[in-house]
Amino acid sequence: MGKYILDFYCPEYRIGIEADGGQHYEDVSREEDEIRTKELNRIGIEILRFSNREILTNIEGIYEVIKRTIEKKKINPPHLNPLPSGERVWGNN
Numbered sequence: 001m002g003k004y005i006l007d008f009y010c011p012e013y014r015i016g017i018e019a020d021g022g023q024h025y026e027d028v029s030r031e032e033d034e035i036r037t038k039e040l041n042r043i044g045i046e047i048l049r050f051s052n053r054e055i056l057t058n059i060e061g062i063y064e065v066i067k068r069t070i071e072k073k074k075i076n077p078p079h080l081n082p083l084p085s086g087e088r089v090w091g092n093n
Contacts, residue, residue, distance in 0.1 A: 001016065001040060001043070001045055002039070002040070002043060004036055004039075004040065006018065006040075006047075007019045009045075010070075013069070013070050013073040013074075014044050014045045014046060014073070015045070015046050015047075015048060015066070015069055015070070015073070016040060016045050016046070016047045016048070017047075017048050017049075017050070017066065018033075018047060018048070018049045018050070019050060019051075019052055019055055020033075020049055020050065020051050020052065021051075021052050033049070037049075046069065046073075048065060048066065048069060050062050050065075
């Protein structure tokens with residue numbers, strides 16, 4: 001998406017899922033991940049991050065998080081062309 005490659009992506013609900021290994025918990029990687037997540041959020045993609053350990057030890061919990069996120073998006077579907085941060089549609093004060 002854009003200049004990024006996501007581990008998993010669901011275009012219907014605009015959800016990206018990232019499986020993070022140990023290197024993602026080092027200071028530099030955490031900062032880069034934060035920037036990346038904010039940029040993807042700005043274009044309407046919600047990022048769900050899970051550690052490799054969580055994936056191996058709590059797959060049912062991860063499934064529940066993904067399921068709840070999809071259910072929330074079914075109720076409030078993402079806009080296909082979100083406005084840039086700080087902008088709004090006229091008449092929606």
